[in-house]
Amino acid sequence: MTRPALSLALGPPNGPLVGFLTDPGSLWEHLGRTTARALATHAPVLAPCAAIAVTCVVVLRRMLHRWRQRHLAAGARCVEVLAPPDVAAKGGEVLWAQLSGLLRPWWRRLTTGQPHLAFEYTWSHAGLRIALWVPGTVPLALVRCAVEAAWPGVHTRVITPAPLVPPGHEVTAGRLRTARTDVLPLRTDHPTDPLRALLQAATGMAEGETACVQILARPATGAALRRARRQARRLKAGHTAARPPALAALFLHRRQVPATGKQDPEHGTVVRQSAQKLTGPQWQCALTYATTCPPKHERAQDMVRGRAHALASAFGLFADRNHLVRTRLLRSCPHLSARSFPARPTLLSVPELAALAHLPTDTDAPGLQRAGARSVLPPPQIPRPGPGNSVKPLGLADTGARREIGLAVPDARRHLHVMGATGSGKSTLVAHLVLDDVRNHRGVIVIDPKGDLITDLLDRLPDTCADRLVLIDPDDPRPPPCLNAFDGPDTDVVVDNITGIFRRIFAAFWGPRTDDLMRAACLTLLKHRDHTHQQVTLADIPRLLSESAYRLRILPTLNDPVLRGFWAWYESMSEPSRAAVAGPLMNKLRAFLLRDFARRAVAGPSTFHLTDVLDGGILLARLPKGALGEDTTRLLGSFLVAGTWQAATARIRTPEHQRIDATLSIDEAHNFLTLPYPLEDMLAEARGYRLSMLLAHQHLAQLPRDLREGISANARNKIFFNASPEDAAALERHTLPALAAHDLAHLGRYQAAAHLLTDGAHNSAFTLTTRPLPPPVPGRAAALRTTTGRNRPRPTTHP
Secondary structure, X not given: OOHHHHHHHHOOOOOHHHHHHHOHHHHHHHHHHHHHHHHHHHHHHHHHHHHHHHHHHHHHHHHHHHHHHHHHHOOOEEEEEEEOOOOOOOHHHHHHHHHHHHOOOHHXXXXXXXXXXXXXXXXXXXXXXXXXXXXXXXXXXXXXXXXXXXXXXXXXXXXXXXXOOOOOOEEEEEEEXXXXXXXXOOOOOOOOOOHHHHHHHOOOOOOOOEEEEEEEEEEOOHHHHHHHHHHHHHHHHOOOOOHHHHHHHHXXXXXXXOOOOOOOOOHHHHHHHHHHHOOOOEEEEEEEEEEEEOOOOOOHHHHHHHHHHHHHHHHHHHOOXXXXXXXXXXXXXXXHHHOOOOOOOEEEEHHHHHHHOOOOOOOOOOOEOEOOOOOOOOOOOOOOOOOOOOEEEEEEEOOOOOOEEEEEHHHHOOOEEEEOOOOOOHHHHHHHHHHHHHHOOOEEEEEEOOOHHHXXXXXXXXXXXXXHEEEEOOOOOOOOOOOOOOOOOOHXXXXXXXXXXXXXXXXXXXXXXXXXXXXXXXXXXXXHHHHHOOOOOOOHHHHXXXXXXXXXXXXXXXXXXXXXXXXXXXXXXXXXXXXXXXXHHHHHHHHHHOOHHHHHHHOXXXXXOHHHHHOOOEEEEEOOHHHHOHHHHHHHHHHHHHHHHHHXXXXXXXXXXXXXXXXXXXEOHHHOOOOOOOHHHHHHHXXXXXXXXXXXXXXXXXXXXXXXXXXXXXXXXXXXXOOOHHHHHHHHHHOOOOOOHHHHHOOOOXXXXXXXXXXXXXXXXXXXXXXXXXXXXXXXXXXXXXXXXXXXXXXXXXX
């Protein structure tokens, strides 16, 4: 059969597809008539079923939404953000760009939804608080690390979420949405901080009044991004038709009528700005504000409405191609406190969201709670204390891994300077170092002019150290152990020490004649001791100056012509003249020796040797100024320091590898560093004798200039607790660039800035926190006092 014949036999093409292609209108008319007849026939059944189906879908969707919100809110916490003194201008963009990684895969969003965050400004009469609400499904550490990375120096602390609207208050709340399509941008290029107007609108609140601005944000999903791109394409094409008419025109094969008239001359700029907004991560956001006050206030409703209008008006600064419009939020309490994400969020780019939700960059932002010192990680080469190693414990790193921080014993020989205000943790640090030295059988000498440090140590020392312990304490009823100030193998050194100590302590009342008299008296007594082998003490000086009979016993033994000439001149004077010459020295000596405890402690035969203390012993000198007086405390402590230095220099005869490490810890060190030779020479030489010095005090004004410079240059390990702004400005040269003056002035309690040596080389500065002391052992102090005094020699008196 031929092809034409076959075509005639089969007839012309027919079918639904042929009909749609040849006459689309007839197909739609046919489908419309068929659908109308079906609906008319089955309407009594289909209408209820459709209503039930729609209702079920709506109810199920709402139930799923509520379940997702409860799931996200379970275990939610708030991260309070304390702003650093200098806020990075682009920190908000860094934060929200990092947190864009919270976007979940689509298959997880179907069940548990997409988590969101809430950036909240809350005001009260106490000031402004900024917090970041984090749902329980989001790792808290991730958000805290992102915040701390965005704003260096910021502090974060975890708090329990609290209701943003106090119950029973008058409330006015609203929600801000973009007025035009989401692809049109808000303004982000502000020359000053756009939060200025917002902060000013919420200042000056009375007690009980509150205000809050809450920005809910979650990473935009694929559906939201696709809608935004379609809007951008329509904007680029100049189409302004809404979505339902555009869909109808597509199915009906009707050509959409383009907009008539001339195109906006700025159309190209708008398109470029919309394309730029859609570049990078996007966030779906909802911005809510509320103000409250107690109902007892007069005209409470007007008050909260006025403040709410001021808050909403502050966001007018963000108007550009797009702007924010406000709508009334009726049920504000559950919306705000539940942090429930709304159904119609606004799409914002990272710069737009950062402009709305960031830390105020103004240094004088009203009411803003500022962070203290920044926490800085210790360098990895800082050693850790542990059993068997020669590392002294200092504390714990206060950021990152809370690892232990220590100072190696060889580095400690280059001395440690500790400074901090009372109650900042200085004594706790010193106590830990002393207890470690005691446990490792190093020599320990502690001079405490307040007394609390020694008391804490006695309650915590091991009971096995009683045979090594020497305790000097005016509250002890037993006779104190005595260190004769005249003991020492080198007569000239002993005289220089005693004279120099008195001269520096009584500098305002010490003249050349007094210095000459003191030096001659000390030399005379010491030469008499060397000649006759009789014990002499500091208490013999007043007798030598005032008793002629005592001088007649001493002077014949002198062979030094200079001293004999001095005493010949002294004897040639009348009694009133001798009293006038000796008076300035006698009143100072008598004021010291009239205190029974002081006389027993340094004006008698020695009952212990400081060389034994340096070789593994323990000397605790509790010298409270309130009980002894300031001058007596300074003299006693200075005699102990001078004796320690003499004992240390005597180690020159011991091979270096046989010298046991010892530490001289001096609290309020400025009171006792009154030796006649420069401190820098003493610190430089002490390392060779394996004597470490720990010098602690409260502030720089306590130190004379020469002492301050000597400690700064030669005590090479530095630990600074909270300092005054003036001291912080002077100390920051030791801690820059890691820690500046603000950080040193805002260190927390038991937090310190450290600049330490490792193998003799300086590391960068860092922060640490000291450990609390172990609990005191009941009865330990009383047992140690009893044991140390059991075999103490009885003091003897000398004629």
